[in-house]
Amino acid sequence: MKKMFAVIGDPIAHSMSPAMHNDLFGMYGIDASYLPLRVSSSDLEVAVKGLKAIGISGFNVTIPHKTTIMTHLDRLDPLAEAIGAVNTVKNEDGQLIGYNTDGPGFVRGLKSKIADLESRSALIIGAGGAARAIYFSMAEAGVQKIDIYNRTPQKAEALVEACPYKVDSKVVSSEEARRRMGSYRLIVQTTSIGMLPDTDKVPLQITDIPSDALVSDIIYNPPLTKFLENAAENGATVQNGIDMFIYQGALAFEKWTGIFPDTERMKQNVLQHLGGSTC
Known part of the structure; x- marks a missing residue:
């Protein structure tokens, strides 16, 4: 049948x-x-x-x-x-x-690009539904250090408090995220900033990141956001939402x-x- x-x-x-x-x-x-x-x-x-x-x-x-x-x-x-x-x-x-296969699917996509996911210090940008799925799934997968930047820090703090998995997390401001950029070998952009038609916007400027960093944006239209362009110009490997x-x-x-x-x-x-x- x-x-x-x-x-x-x-x-x-x-x-x-x-x-x-x-x-x-x-x-x-x-x-x-x-x-x-x-x-x-x-x-x-x-x-x-x-x-x-x-x-x-x-x-x-x-x-x-x-x-x-x-x-x-x-x-x-x-x-x-x-x-x-x-x-x-x-x-x-x-x-x-x-x-929910969104978060685990994102993690599988990361593992198709990098072999040492668990040992990477990460920054997640955003604190909405997509960020929650990705953050919890990364924590469940064993990523030990995940910071979160969100324009409304209270939402990020609530996300950290709600996580049921053991993970070292800190809510950071945009200034602190930029200062700590050199320590992040994984940066994940989970907001709609940069999606068509507002393709000239970025949620956070990427500077001074490690040469082996992976920068991921869950947007795939356009396939290369301004955020990913910025990361690639700074030497990072980039990945869109596909x-x-x-x-x-x-x-x-x-x-x-x-x-x-x-x-x-x-x-x-x-x-x-x-x-x-x-x-």
Whole structure:
């Protein structure tokens, strides 16, 4: 019997997930289809009940439902519960289980670039939902030192206090972040600053970073933000948000099928749809 998968959100027409996952189903000979479903906030509860009733095998969750969907699921993975957001749901014997593959996907993307992630002193810029998923996942993965800079320090402090994993963290000001820049071998930009159409803006100026530093920006449109340009000019290796998107999708696919897919094929598929390149 053909299996059904989906992504729900509002808006949803822009999603590249259907093309990515349907290509993988074909590649691995899996009789399944993946559909984009526009679901408004007011219809979320009935939509989840409907998906469960028809026996959907799994689905992804995107804006604006990642938090609100949690109350409509049967069970939550501990990391998803800690992060406070779900982006992947698996139907396990009629029970809808919520996971978060955004943070772990980001970590897998980092590990595709660097082998010594755990030993790197890191700076995270931002304290929103993406920062929370990335911060908790990096801490769970064993990164020992993670500082956080946010324009509103109280939000960063709340994030540090909420982290359920052991990690040495400090909330820093922009001035302190700049002073300590030479100690960070990993800098992660999690805000929307620099995204189209405001491509001339940067959340923090990059200067005097180690030559082996990796600077990552979760934005992938444009593929090279002003922030990443600045980092590259200072000698850093740079990474945009494509890897995070690819690996969160790969981890979702693995949860649904038991197969960790060909991420290079996924990346080329996404780049073809974006009509651009990646870092």
